[in-house]
Amino acid sequence: MTTESAFSPLTIGRTHLRNRLVMSAMTRSRATGDGRATADIAEYYRQRTGAGLLVTETTQISTRARSYPTTPGIHSTEQAASWERVAEVVHDAGSAVYLQLFHGGRVGDDSMRGGLAAHAPSAVAAPGKSFTPAGLVDHPVPTAMTDAEIRATIREFAGAARLAVGAGFDGVQLHGANGYLPHQFLGRSSNLRTDDWGGSAANRVRFTVETIRAMADAVGPDRVSLRISPAADVLGVDEEGTEELYGEMLSAVDGVGLAFLDVVEAVGQRELTQRLRKSWSGVLALNPHRDAEPAPPHEVVPDALDSGADLVVLGKPWLANPDLDRRIASGGPYNEPDHTTFYGGTAAGFLDYPALAG
Template identity: 85%
Template sequence: MSTTSAFTPTTAGRTRLRNRLVMSSMTRSRATADGRATAETAEYYRQRAGAGLLVTEATQISPRAQSYPTTPGIHTAEHAASWEQVVEAVHGAGSAVHLQLFHGGRIGDASMRGGLAAHAPSAVAAPGKTYTPAGLVDHPAPVAMTDAEIRATIREFADAARLALGAGFDGVQLHGANGYLPHQFLGRSGNTRTDDWGGTAAGRVRFTVEAVRAMADAVGPDRVSLRISPAAGLQGVDEDGTDELYGEMLSALDDDGLAFLDVVEAPGRRDLTLSLRKSWSGVFALNPHRDAEPAPPHEVVPDALAAGADLVVLGRAWLANPDLDRRIARGGPYNEADPATFYGGTAAGYLDYPLLEG
């Protein structure tokens, strides 16, 4: 498949895309202290609206869902109103934008949640440390969620989806990857439950399936996507049976009419990617991993399309290259991302990456 096929218009559910390039969700920690998007947020996304679709940074659905400082929220009317400027900026530049809905579960210190204890499938702390403004601290032991608390959290995902659509977003995405709450339900190491929310593969995928369906009931399935990271093993999530788990999950959701499935490819697991592609009859978005030397985006994109992707999701490349679509079309050159400015700070490393024509 040629590189130019990346620029063929398409659709993902109800969202029309002018090309097949997607900007991945990336935490930037530049919201206000109370979780509102800013004018700078709007400009950041506007600059990158050459993507057919932009997926926003992870956005917490409740105070308890927050894991990191100065990340945005979508659980109050004020939050929703602050996002309207972002939607207007992206739409004005001719692109589409979905809001990623997030719950950190056991990840993050209580200081991130106003003193609230972390909620998780079981009372098992995540390994390692977590960042706070006061420095790195150990992850605290979470409180095991009751059945009622699980159901309430699923309703919060639905409520957040409604707020997002009310703010003008074209769709919403469940962050079911990277060791956060939905992913925590998948791993036996952090989910020791013996009720209907654990144990078997069907029990462990139940939270993700029911959260996606609650969001779909709220705003329509063709406005909902799901991000997953099979076999990633991030933040202490040991899936213990990846093929069975995701086979169960995709089998449950494949006929639901979702906008797309967003797969973060694990290192060395193109075989798994191809298997998931065969199991999913809808739009398949791939955030590809290259095992060899890092390849430039104009090589990564056609490789992902050749592997069966309908959409190609890139992260750091969009962060450092606001005009990445044009650079891919020309075969480069590309700016390098500066990790020192990834999280928090000023416009430096946020709004000042140079364009091709300076």
């Protein structure tokens, strides 16, 4: 395919998209201390409405779900109200926007959760360090969730979905990837349970499947998306039997009627992506990482569409290029992202990346 195919329209669920380009969820840590979206956050998304669909940064569903400083939430009416301006400016520009729902599980220091203990499938700490305003600290040993706590967390996802749609979002996305709570249930190393939430592949995918169904019941399946990261060894989650695991998951959710499936592709795993595609009959959004050295976006996008994707999800290119759609259409050039301004700080590295002249 050529880049022109990326600019054809597509309907996902009940939402019409003017092109096949998606801005990925990316944590930027610029919310207020109590988790509200700001005017700068609204402007950040407005600048990037060349994407047919924008997915917001990870947004925690509860105080306990928080893993990082100054990240936004969607578990209070005040937080929900702060997001209304984001949905409004994106819609005014002709694009669609989904809110990504997040629970960090065992990731992040307890100070991020107001002193609440981390909850996870099992009492196994994540490897490495966690960022806090006071510096890097070890991830805590979490408390293994009871059956009642698991079910309560699923209800929190559903409640957050209602708040998001009430704030004007076109839909919501479950962040089931990259080492956070739903992904922790998938891992053999992070999920040592012997009850109905652990052990077999069917039991390890159960948290994701039941959460997706609860969110679909809350706001309608055609407003719900799922993000997964097959074969991603992130934050100590060892999936073990990736293809069986995700085959089980996709067979369980394929008939729900979700708006789309968002796949974060691991480097060198294009064949796995294509095999899993056969288990998914709906719209596929691909965040492509075919090679260790990525090609420029105007080459990545048609390659992903040729591989069977319906939508192409890009992250850092949108972060550094607010007008990425125009740059893809013209074959570049592209701004390089400033890694020192990814998380927290001021408008610098957030709102000041230049657009193409003219």
